[in-house]
Amino acid sequence: MSENVEVTTAEAATTAATASTYAVVADVNVRSGPGTSYPKVGSLQAGTRVTIYCQTPGQTITGPLGTSNIWDRIGSDRYVTDTYVRTGSDGYVAPRC
Secondary structure (H helix, E strand, O other): OHHHHHHHHHHHHHHHHHOEEEEEOOOEEEEOOOOOOOOEEEEEOOOOEEEEOEEEEEEEEEEOOEEEEEEEEEEOOEEEEHHHEEOOOOOOOOOEO
16 A cells, blocks of 8 residues: 555655646636536635646636637646636647646
């Protein structure tokens, strides 16, 4: 069992080392998965900085920064649509989940 913990810790350290922070441009709901059909698990205010650990395709959303199906994982079971996060790109800026 400790073997799994060591692997998980090493993966977390690697992910954290490659993750960057980005600004949220408008108030946005945080979901447990990549779409509005997933439960809301929180919200973020404009100006909040988030770490994007990985990105995944999901529901297409139109937001302040355009239309996209990219969702950003900002924590365990915590996703926001990329259309509310200023990444400087219309594409992926982090590894796929």
